Amino acid sequence: MALELTPDAPSGAATRFKQIADQLLPYLIAVVVAFIVIGLVIGLMGFDVLTAYRTILFTSFKSKNGFVQTLLKFVPLLLQALAFTVPLAAGKFNIGGEGQMLMGAIGAAIVGIIFADLPLLILLPLVLLASVLFGALWGAIPAWLLYQFNMNEILTTVLLNFISFSLVDYVAVELFRDPAAGHPTTVPIGAGGELPLLISSPPLHSGLILAILVAAAVYIYTNKTSAGYELVVTGANPRAAGVFGIPVRRLFFASLVIGGMLAGLSGGIEVAGSHHRLIEGMQSNYLLLGIIIGLIAKGNNLAVPFVAFFIAILEVGASAMQRTLLIPGEMVFIVEALILLFVLLSDVFKKR
Amino acid sequence: MDQAQLTNFAKLVILAMVPYVLASQGTMLGGRTGIFNVAQEGIMLVGASVGFLAAYLSNSLLVGVLAATLVGGVFGLALAYFTTTLRMNQFVIGLALFFIGLALSTLLFKFAIGVTLRPPLVPTLPNIAIPGLAQIPFLGEVLFDQNWLVYFTFIVSAFLYYLLYQTSFGLELRAVGENPKAADSLGVNVTLLRYGTAIAGGMLMGIAGAYLPMVYTGTFTEGIVQGRGWLAIALTFFGGWRPDFIFLGALFFAGVEVLALRVQVIGSVVPYQILLMLPYIATILVMMPAFKGVRAPAFLGQNYDREKRTQV
Numbered sequence A: 001m002a003l004e005l006t007p008d009a010p011s012g013a014a015t016r017f018k019q020i021a022d023q024l025l026p027y028l029i030a031v032v033v034a035f036i037v038i039g040l041v042i043g044l045m046g047f048d049v050l051t052a053y054r055t056i057l058f059t060s061f062k063s064k065n066g067f068v069q070t071l072l073k074f075v076p077l078l079l080q081a082l083a084f085t086v087p088l089a090a091g092k093f094n095i096g097g098e099g100q101m102l103m104g105a106i107g108a109a110i111v112g113i114i115f116a117d118l119p120l121l122i123l124l125p126l127v128l129l130a131s132v133l134f135g136a137l138w139g140a141i142p143a144w145l146l147y148q149f150n151m152n153e154i155l156t157t158v159l160l161n162f163i164s165f166s167l168v169d170y171v172a173v174e175l176f177r178d179p180a181a182g183h184p185t186t187v188p189i190g191a192g193g194e195l196p197l198l199i200s201s202p203p204l205h206s207g208l209i210l211a212i213l214v215a216a217a218v219y220i221y222t223n224k225t226s227a228g229y230e231l232v233v234t235g236a237n238p239r240a241a242g243v244f245g246i247p248v249r250r251l252f253f254a255s256l257v258i259g260g261m262l263a264g265l266s267g268g269i270e271v272a273g274s275h276h277r278l279i280e281g282m283q284s285n286y287l288l289l290g291i292i293i294g295l296i297a298k299g300n301n302l303a304v305p306f307v308a309f310f311i312a313i314l315e316v317g318a319s320a321m322q323r324t325l326l327i328p329g330e331m332v333f334i335v336e337a338l339i340l341l342f343v344l345l346s347d348v349f350k351k352r
Numbered sequence B: 001m002d003q004a005q006l007t008n009f010a011k012l013v014i015l016a017m018v019p020y021v022l023a024s025q026g027t028m029l030g031g032r033t034g035i036f037n038v039a040q041e042g043i044m045l046v047g048a049s050v051g052f053l054a055a056y057l058s059n060s061l062l063v064g065v066l067a068a069t070l071v072g073g074v075f076g077l078a079l080a081y082f083t084t085t086l087r088m089n090q091f092v093i094g095l096a097l098f099f100i101g102l103a104l105s106t107l108l109f110k111f112a113i114g115v116t117l118r119p120p121l122v123p124t125l126p127n128i129a130i131p132g133l134a135q136i137p138f139l140g141e142v143l144f145d146q147n148w149l150v151y152f153t154f155i156v157s158a159f160l161y162y163l164l165y166q167t168s169f170g171l172e173l174r175a176v177g178e179n180p181k182a183a184d185s186l187g188v189n190v191t192l193l194r195y196g197t198a199i200a201g202g203m204l205m206g207i208a209g210a211y212l213p214m215v216y217t218g219t220f221t222e223g224i225v226q227g228r229g230w231l232a233i234a235l236t237f238f239g240g241w242r243p244d245f246i247f248l249g250a251l252f253f254a255g256v257e258v259l260a261l262r263v264q265v266i267g268s269v270v271p272y273q274i275l276l277m278l279p280y281i282a283t284i285l286v287m288m289p290a291f292k293g294v295r296a297p298a299f300l301g302q303n304y305d306r307e308k309r310t311q312v
Helices: A013-044 A049-062 A064-089 A097-114 A120-149 A153-175 A207-224 A226-236 A238-243 A248-275 A286-296 A304-325 A330-351 B003-032 B040-058 B061-085 B090-113 B139-144 B148-166 B168-178 B180-185 B190-217 B228-238 B243-266 B272-293
Strands: A197-199
Touching: A013 A049, A013 A330, A049 A064, A049 A304, A064 A097, A064 A207, A064 A226, A064 A248, A064 A286, A064 A304, A097 A120, A097 A153, A097 A248, A097 A286, A120 A153, A120 A248, A120 B272, A153 A248, A153 B228, A153 B272, A207 A226, A207 A248, A207 A304, A226 A238, A226 A248, A238 A248, A286 A304, A286 A330, A286 B090, A304 A330, A330 B090, B003 B040, B003 B061, B003 B139, B003 B148, B003 B168, B003 B190, B003 B228, B003 B243, B040 B061, B040 B090, B040 B190, B040 B228, B061 B090, B061 B190, B148 B168, B148 B190, B148 B243, B168 B180, B168 B190, B180 B190, B190 B228, B228 B243, B228 B272, B243 B272
Parallel strands: none
Antiparallel strands: none
């Protein structure tokens, strides 16, 4: 049921290096094969394959703007991936990161708009806290349904996504509508709720640092603390964990709530950092990418940030490719799904 | 609501039932041998896209339905291969197939049609009144003056019920989902049955997807499935993994969908956003008691390794 988490076995530098190389090799092969497959398709469609490759892989590094765009994509992707991997460690599938993110964004926007006059030192923490709490609530509903009724969490988390879409619409159209915007959008939050910028042009907000700190905390929690160890043990074998006195069902609950908090924070950061308002459709496809990242990283929270960064590069490249070469950006989504499939397959063949 | 309105409403509910029933029977079929497909949403999207494109390019709705059946079957085959032969995690593979379906549906449409301001259209499925039966007051008009996929759905559901509960083959099939080791020891080909049900299930989901452009929109759009695939999983649990209860349960799902649209059109004091949430909230509410009472196949979502001594 659960994915195998990679153990951190302490050992000598040489064996350690070999271990890492052994783990990276399948990834490398997966990426190369996925690109070959997609290159064939792009070539058959009559596009220039090498230009397409170059655009996908190097747009992020060709300009300062491209690199900042990549970092801005990296932040929500990282948090979404963690919102998936933390429950995954306990063997639960959180497919509700999208709804939790939107709820976080709603919480952040409501607080940021109502208390718009408060100074930065008070408003910004409130905005972020609201996003975490709203996300936690949206994670707690499926958690409760699982705890109380044994209701499949894949199902409930997905259904809550659809409910959150309508809630966003309600807040952006009925409650705080910005009449100047054509698309359902709220009025901006107070200036005190905006995340300070690290670089002003192109704007890069400090949510990046926050996200990295949170990722580090999550890694320490799941891999270095006994509470996190209980979570992993539960995921590996719930029955055995129960025998050893671990409150399995309560951990399922907690893992989904933590997932909700992480996804909620990603929504809060998008509002406080990037948009400064709630915009319908702002969730983009972060949920799906987050799940792909979590699965490619095989639930290893140390690997998640690196995979997330790689996927952010691909995503920025994909939109550049769509703009300049008119190759549909969904092509890159196929690349990502293929990488996932090949990484998973490599496990199967390693076992044989 | 007068008689004519009531008839019309009931007719719309039957019309809206079809994708739920087909996708859910497909889920049930795989689940009965232990394969828990969670790629419905993706398979339905591909079915809608491929079904529409094939129908549009060949000028024949039947070709569209067949193409969607085929592509759904391929997804089912992939699911069976990765989970039954390679024994990879069913949920992970299901999600991966969901992603691929999602991306492929839009990609194929963009490649075949390109970006156009005026979407290409296929005619919607015509109603075929069944002589004699359609003359029955009320029920005749509601049930027997519909398009052929509605009749197909009736027949599939009845057939699956007969197959599962009236034949020894059905007994073997159910046994695989309950205890594959015991079934295996009695000479039932577990692998074959898992492949068969996964493929057939995928086919039904593909048809469920193709139904949407052919009945509602006339064209393919990215949001066409709108969570119906996920709701179909809910319906499967709600229907207790039984073809008959799934069919009846779909009345509820379709009823809520039609009702929410209805009230939106008529207008009400309730904001429309609340109405849009209604199907999802109603689903969660009805699932609460359903999940307590219902027993899913014991081996649902688990792979069978005949060389292993114990199965968890």
